[in-house]
Amino acid sequence: MKMFITGGAGFIGSHLADTLLKDGHSVTVYDNLSSGDKRFIEHNLQDKKFIFIKADLLNLPEIKKEIKDYDVVFHLAANPHVRLGETQTDLDVNQGILATYNVLEAMRHADIKKIVFSSSSVVYGETNEPSLPETYGPTLPISLYGAGKLGAEGLISAFCGTFDFQTWIYRFANVVGARGTHGVIVDFIDKLKKNPRQLEILGDGKQCKPYLYVSDCVSGILFGFTHFHDRVNLFNLSCDSTTTVTRIAEMVTEEMGLENVTFNYTGGIRGWKGDVPRFQLDATKITTLGWNATLSSDEAVRRAIRDVLHAKL
């Protein structure tokens, strides 16, 4: 099939591109390289089945010009930094909501009907539920990033209802692994490289979340796409375990071979305004049909630490 990936030079998008090419599909990557990195797709540039377009999704005429004759659009482009919305409040409105609208409009004009979307567990906001199923409501995100994802979900769903689109929406756990450019693992490694004797940890370190290894994330995306055929197919995508922030700090110091590192907690239950301190996702909907994460949350974190330390691409 002919696949179009927005954000296809980014962390998850570039892994998805690799897998789709291996599976024999043609892949076009559309990326402005704001968070993506050309090194993540370099190995595919000579492949005749691979096209790279450096362009911005906020440019509607450009995306309309490029999205033509594809079977499926995988829409993964977004601001990846949950925390930035605190200081740049329009970032997720633009990169999350307006960019998604432009993708949908371009698809509508090109009569392309299938869209796969990377949403996030942060749409649920902060809840008292021990484990969140897809049926949990109301979804009240506490970050602008979460609002961007929820707004995008709504637009995609509306295009399904109004223009007969079909969608696969995935609410991801924290995805980690090679090519990861941000998040707690990268932060800790950066800080410890600067000062290997102490580590500042945002919050109380008890924040506890599921971490999903990037190859499991890609396998889940494609499993859902292959096995579910409703108009709107919405899934949580997660392993069934969680890892605390302090445990991540311990694993990072272990993997870096550091000893006697002092952990300095900034305090409070959350890392920053808009951080959801504790959650778990109930992924029963997709696991019931046979998909499972191959790595636990701790295993995913440890492998991701090694990937980042060894600059694995």
Place this chain on the structure above:
Amino acid sequence: MKMFITGGAGFIGSHLADTLLKDGHSVTVYDNLSSGDKRFIEHNLQDKKFIFIKADLLNLPEIKKEIKDYDVVFHLAANPHVRLGETQTDLDVNQGILATYNVLEAMRHADIKKIVFSSSSVVYGETNEPSLPETYGPTLPISLYGAGKLGAEGLISAFCGTFDFQTWIYRFANVVGARGTHGVIVDFIDKLKKNPRQLEILGDGKQCKPYLYVSDCVSGILFGFTHFHDRVNLFNLSCDSTTTVTRIAEMVTEEMGLENVTFNYTGGIRGWKGDVPRFQLDATKITTLGWNATLSSDEAVRRAIRDVLHAKL
């Protein structure tokens, strides 16, 4: 208190302005009169406690200039026509999502923290539930209008989580009554004035929804605002009965004194792409604390028909 109402010259907004003035508050109405009507606020223009600003919410510098020193913002401005998104796909993105973002940004800059928002039952999309509670999920709207409301809810919720805003979000049933400028009642009356012998009814006429009279809607908004004090207070606002489209057609012909009107159904279960054909809202959350609609759905429809026929303002 000093109240700011976006869309305050519109159908619901102007009734809310009347009630707040009667209750002794100062009221500023911000409206671009695209759907609002100056006749709806004319009787208040001499009131020293009333200010009218004709301006657009998509003009961020303008709204930033005007939103200052208010206690509460009632954000009711929106495209009111659910159906228009089918042909103007950017309408609800702009009037629903971007306008809401601008209101929130202006409030943040002015350090105003309380926002009351008119959402809609259409955020739920099409479901198999006999009656929808606020906890129903996932919310998968089938209209662009619904996507606009869901996106706005998400942004408001994110500003609560990130900037300590407090909100009261109401998911309205179909609101009807004096000053109603659109919807099935107005459509039927317009059609029958042109041709009193037959009436085209979109769909099969079995579409069945709750209709809430506008004064009940306003009393519910203010009841929730007074009685609930969480960070995010989200409610369904509805009576506990429903009315079919055919029943509305019958009541309109009765009230117009017409006999032997032929009903011509266009067929299909819904009026148009994006129309949710059947739903009921579970408003237990707010009724448990003592609010109730004074009119049933049928009573609300009949009174609204009379209001429109007698051009009541």
